[in-house]
Amino acid sequence: MIKINRITANLLTVLAGAISPVAIGQTADAQAQAGPALEVIEITSQKRVQTLQEVPATVTAVSGALLDEYGIDDLFEMADLVPGMVFSRAPDDGLALTLRGLGTPARTQSFDQSVALFQDGMFVGKGRMYSAAFFDVERIEVIKGTQSTLLGKNTSLGAISVISKKPSDVFEGNIKVAREFVNDGWTVDGGLDMPLADNFSVRIAGHYVDQNGWVENLATGRDVPEDNDTGLRITALYEPTDSITVTGVYQHSDSERIGNGYQFVDNGNYFSDDVLAVIGEAQLDDTKSAVCTQCPNEESYHDTSVDSFNLTVEKSLDDFTLTSITSYAEYDILFYDDFDFGNAFDELTYVTTGEVDYYSTYFKRAETYDQFSQEFRLASEGRDDFDYMMGLFYFQSDWDSLEEQFFNTPNFPPDNAGQLFNGSFGNDFKQQTDTLSAFIQSDAYLSDKLTVSGGLRYTNESKNVQFDRIQGELATLWNTVVNPPFESDLTFDDSFLNGNLSVKYEWSDNTVVYSSYGLGSKTGGFAESAEVSSANPSLNVEDGGARVATEETHTYEVGSKMVLLNNSMNLNIALFYTDIDDFQETSFLVTGTSASFITQNTDVKSKGFEIDSKWQVTQDIQLNGALTFADSTHKDDGSDLAQAPKWTGNIGYLYTSELESWDMHLRSSGSVRYRDSMFSQINETYASDSLTTLDFTLGLYSNDDTWEVMLVAQNLTNERASDFSGPPAAPIGAILGAPTGDQGITSETLNTQRTIKLQMSYHFF
Template sequence: MNKAVCGLTLCFVAGSGLARESVLEEVLVTAQKREQNVQDIPVTINVVSAETIDNFSIRNTADLADSVPGLVIQPTPQNLAQVTMRGLGTGSASESLDQSVGLFIDGVWSGRVRDFQSALFDIERVEVIKGTQNTLLGKNTSLGALSIVTRRPGEEWSGYIQGDYETRFDSAYLSGALNMPTAFGAYRLAFNAVDEGGYVDNRATGNEVPEREQNTLRLSARYDVLETGLLDLSFEYDDLRIRGDTFQPDADTLGFMQAMDPTADIGLDGNKNAFTSYSSAGDADDEQTSRRALAQYEQLLGGHTLTLLTGWSMFDNDRLTDTDFLSVDYLTSIFSSDYEQFTQELRIASPVGDKLDYIVGVYYHDSDLDYANITDSSFPPPFTIGPLPVDSSSLLTYQQDTRILSTFGKADVYLGANWQLALGLRYTEEDKDALWGRERLRSGGPAADILANLFSPEVAPTDLHRSEHNLDGSVSLQFDWSDGLTQYASWASGSKSGGFTNNVARPEDAEFETEKAETLELGVKWRLGQGKGLLNAALYHTDIDDFQVVSFVGTGFLTSTVPARSRGVELETRWLVSPGLELGASATYADAREKDTDLRLPYAPEWSASADVSWLLPVQAWGLAWRLEGALNYRDEQFQQRLETSPDNALTLLDLRLGLGRPDGRWEVALIGRNLLDESSSFGFDFPFFGGQVLPAGSTTIGSVSRPRTLAVQGRYRF
């Protein structure tokens, strides 16, 4: 009888009379609501392992995106995630917008833009699922999905603790978990603590920014119910605070910002000079408390599997942005958003058979968003728009209730020994009710009111309603040339619901249409070298009507709908060169453009690629082992605003880790270097209220720098 012994990156297969042989470890995913080998399904999926996340201290989704070609997650001044996949995604400016790249945590949709602040810890894996995925995943996955799978309680007493100390910016990270099986269920308690120092010196406040503190606790439980039932429960509490930001004047070719503030530090570097009297510390501030609960019950019914998945989550967020980015007190924005959602999914999956497999289900979603934004502007003469002063304060309020009911199904038909046909369909009804209003808190006088009434007029609370019905589908044809070689062709249509944006002057301009996407993909997945290697490739074309693109236009954010498309190629290879040496590489080419103008879309680098190495070198004399790991990640230049403005240069990130510990992984100490080439990306836009309006576009811009080179000491102990 053969026995498989699997380690972190490879498996040894041994049997009576067989030589010991090493192969790549099988990677299992649940992207299609079943546990499947990623090499056996006709979908492009990049899997980031728990080992990679732990070893390189990947603590949030922005860090995660740096290691996945084709995925961009760019923070903004309000700490809203700008997410694109294959060059396509939803702008971050309006929190009322749904995301077209869905975020799922343990199978539950969590796709509000603030949910991308969730901590990554005690993770089983992260699945980056590319292309249109509405049929099974649903809820706004027209351009892809990011699925985070946390670790579940196990059957043995075990645990771990890991600490990282980063020397240059005095940052500390601590995480751990304890697995506790009992006679009545198994339990797991996991925690994460981040105390991250800033890397930009704000000379006006004396603070190093941004400082990030995040503390998260997760308790999960698993119970056997009768003989064939399994109940999983979890609850997570997260407390986040970010003090300060790195945004600063980048260009000031006309001397406008220096005229407003003679102490302005022009140019992107490690220094800034900004102050706001609205904050006790003088810096921008962001505080968020989140809670998340899940209940999943699986029951075998005559070979079928019944799954009930219940999710509840909420967050309270308050943040302040020093929107003039100077030491003067001319422009400040204050935001508050409270969100709560409840979801319920019921599905039935057939047993895996010889002729037909299927999954059918229903999904219900109910969520409430309460949003408020105070904008206070007080620009003294001569900083006016024409003869009119910019001097007023207003409060915008927005409340939205969303209700969704959808039914879905997918069938896999086996056409002979080698052919497989998959058909999927999803029908969704969605209703959104919103209340949109604005009131004046302060007037700068009759002349100032002229501009205030133009850009931010008073609006009595106005009811808005939208109802839509969407039908999405998918078809794929798969041919298995052998056990290790699969070729497929797939087509999928998906929708991202329309709705209302709160970043317009009047509610009658707030509504936008449903975003419809169609993706065609041709791919091959190939196991090579008797399981020692793999090679995957895919050609894709995504076409979108009413693509929702967000641009900063000087007076605020503008949501436009334009026809767009993205086409390109995905490549991935991995090789187990020897039992201790593994090499991997992947790349994405994405040509994402507006169809009418042929201009490149924002956050759409044409090329992005990554390469990684893991080398385990035993030291038999010590009974220990060295582990060397490296990751090289590259993305091409990209534009940060629509119409090919605010370019950001190409970025190459090199991370290395050298560890020493027991070969079985019980303990290890390591030295980690991140961004060793000390390269920096930026986020840029024209200065608020003036950029592209009175001043020529591009003459006065704001930007930020990413985290520079860091070195850290890491220690881990498993028990």
């Protein structure tokens, strides 16, 4: 039996009222009246143009207009608009991205995400690029469940497709300027369409963000995280004939982040006021006290530069379309991460000399990455009996990462023979990946109402790895015994056959029911963050190595998509069950006197349901609501997975009204979003409280869409909970002079606090 707490029960009650036909249509006459209809949303996440309601899967489509309205600048913020999606940042920008409670845990960067990202059809191979500049978006499609046949590798748990705006055939442009008042910051976005010939047009779009953070670092005086992002995209559209379309997209982005929101939190243990005075307030609020003397600006520092190019050619033939997608992408990063999250100092030096000598446990990471991919596919169009799609996909990437870990535990000097948490070492990891796949899918129209779809995808992937662990200049117990040096040349090869099967039945003109099954895989390999106590990374992780097996996912889903009340309401319901063998799980734990990243294969499952609805009440008022329940657990002991809240949901409204005498429109929107409590690490450690936030917008725009002024408030009530948490890299108890295994003090990052911004947009023709 599912136990629902009071907050969740209230949310269910309100949501039920929002989507119940009984609540919204009190008489048969009212329901029969012709009223406003919802906009039909077309999506391309399955490589065809389809309406949202006809796809036999759970898909959330977020329009660029909605992203602009809420001033969303990255995928992390976008996740708030997708029920069942959690997207958090670990201290080193590792992604904690889950759909329905399942995803690839943060930290290990040598593995790809099991929720893949596509940018204008280009497969994005590394999670680092998920945080690249995010702007000039036409729409985002989040498709849940296994999508391995058409979308390929690393879509075993879902996919995110970002579609940028394309050039128009008229000269026009737009600019948006936003001022953030609470945390102080500016955002500028703009685009310009230039038709250079009857069959050739170009769009140039730019993006700039200068934003202070929501946590004050008392030690440095900065409001962190402090973000400075720039982006440029050039899109060219060429149609030499009626049957050929060529689209080229180049994008550059550079993101700089100074500091982070991580702070110490006292979990109610026995630490004294003296300890709290050294490390800060030890409670989750808007202040912290942290110094990293070896880091730029004495703060954690991240600099990421990404370039990508994508060329799509479509050739229409008599009964089918041939498509070629060629892409190249690369990035460079330089990260400094303060992993003790405090301002620890040598007490002995302070007592004897009065000078404060700060120590920092920090990680320095430099990465370079490049990828090339080529896809060819052939798709039939408009057949009466069946449609098909087949194709080939090739992918090659090179990733070079050097992470140096500097452990400096104060009051436990290196000349002490028994010391453990001092010393440095480096993980030098070079990986080349080659992937080749072939796929085919067919939709068989067995009758006017019944459609059966099935497909298979064969993939061969190889990874060639050079993995060296380099000892620091000073040999200590930490970098000679606990983390011994080694040199290894490693190879990982795997082949697998994945596929999807679905049955869709049109129950009536307004109701579709479906069932689907998907088998997906995410290739294994070697974890560059594994402890490797054996000094032999070729061994499996359970034997002290770094080898992790391929992940295999089985997803089952049944659902219904309904269009009600004379096309004014959509109601979608889905039940799902996902079973994963050899789930790739990484977490950072401190146990006794051991601190390490735990990487392992484990078996997990997730089951639950999703409901989402939109109702165009009148021409002026739209209501929406969504709810996801996902019970995601380890199969061996039933413990909850990390970053896996059981309940997420939202209810909201959109209101527009014409002000006739002013020649303009009034627009307002609001939503209440709920995320249940969750754990940030395996073994149900480091809990995060539930979070309920309120967002609100109010604006005016001209009837001809020339200008708009919008006030945007997010997390209006300033609610707080940790987005991500874990222990410091070295036990904080060492401040008192000796390491301790107690986890009474943990480090957590705070969710984004209240933001209030004024956005002004101008569209010229």
